[in-house]
Amino acid sequence: KTQVEQSPQSLVVRQGENCVLQCNYSVTPDNHLRWFKQDTGKGLVSLTVLVDQKDKTSNGRYSATLDKDAKHSTLHITATLLDDTATYICVVGDRGSALGRLHFGAGTQLIVIP
Amino acid sequence: DMKVTQMPRYLIKRMGENVLLECGQDMSHETMYWYRQDPGLGLQLIYISYDVDSNSEGDIPKGYRVSRKKREHFSLILDSAKTNQTSVYFCASSPRLGGSQNTLYFGAGTRLSVL
Numbered sequence: 001k002t003q004v005e006q007s008p009q010s011l012v013v014r015q016g017e018n019c020v021l022q023c024n025y026s027v028t029p030d031n032h033l034r035w036f037k038q039d040t041g042k043g044l045v046s047l048t049v050l051v052d053q054k055d056k057t058s059n060g061r062y063s064a065t066l067d068k069d070a071k072h073s074t075l076h077i078t079a080t081l082l083d084d085t086a087t088y089i090c091v092v093g094d095r096g097s098a099l100g101r102l103h104f105g106a107g108t109q110l111i112v113i114p
Numbered sequence: 115d116m117k118v119t120q121m122p123r124y125l126i127k128r129m130g131e132n133v134l135l136e137c138g139q140d141m142s143h144e145t146m147y148w149y150r151q152d153p154g155l156g157l158q159l160i161y162i163s164y165d166v167d168s169n170s171e172g173d174i175p176k177g178y179r180v181s182r183k184k185r186e187h188f189s190l191i192l193d194s195a196k197t198n199q200t201s202v203y204f205c206a207s208s209p210r211l212g213g214s215q216n217t218l219y220f221g222a223g224t225r226l227s228v229l
Binding site for chain 2: 004031034093104105
């Protein structure tokens with residue numbers, strides 16, 4: 001059973017536009033949530049990690065929110081660039097200890113066009 | 115330079131052949147992982163290694179085995195490859211296991227086709 005659901009599956013935006021990616025999960029317990037960027041043919045690169053019950057982070061043009069009550073996270077990309085074209089993957093860690101496991105979403109494929 | 119290196123990047127094998135995927139990291143990380151990525155699915159954990167000769171099955175270990183004889187090197191072996199093992203395989207490493215501060219560093223992946 002899929003415990004991390006991402007939407008939309010794919011998204012096309014014009015360069016300069018803003019976009020929002022969604023992540024809903026059922027993982028319990030939910031210790032932290034991390035967003036990764038995966039360029040085509042490359043490995044995953046961490047963008048940000050959210051930890052608190054209601055958390056917000058910012059990393060340049062990327063900002064993210066987490067609401068553990070709703071088990072929901074968003075990734076906002078402001079003023080998109082062509083280089084933002086990638087798959088964005090939401091990952092939930094279920095513990096903060098050595099027993100912790102990571103639960104991966106299938107990703108949202110973002111395409112930025114000129 | 116923090117890097118996880120996977121070799122080869124692309125591999126084509128026939129069903130029944132043995133496959134060796136290699137992974138190296140230059141960060142002296144204790145923990146290393148092998149995942150596979152299939153279309154429409156999240157990454158699935160095959161094996162995890164806590165350190166040299168200390169390995170544990172992940173969620174989908176059947177048909178795979180691993181070897182870690184040096185901290186910086188972690189191999190994934192497929193004995194008698196099957197067509198359903200066609201996938202993209204990712205190696206990752208992290209300083210330790212678990213926790214929000216323990217980010218994973220991923221290699222670029224090996225695309226394996228089993229014909």
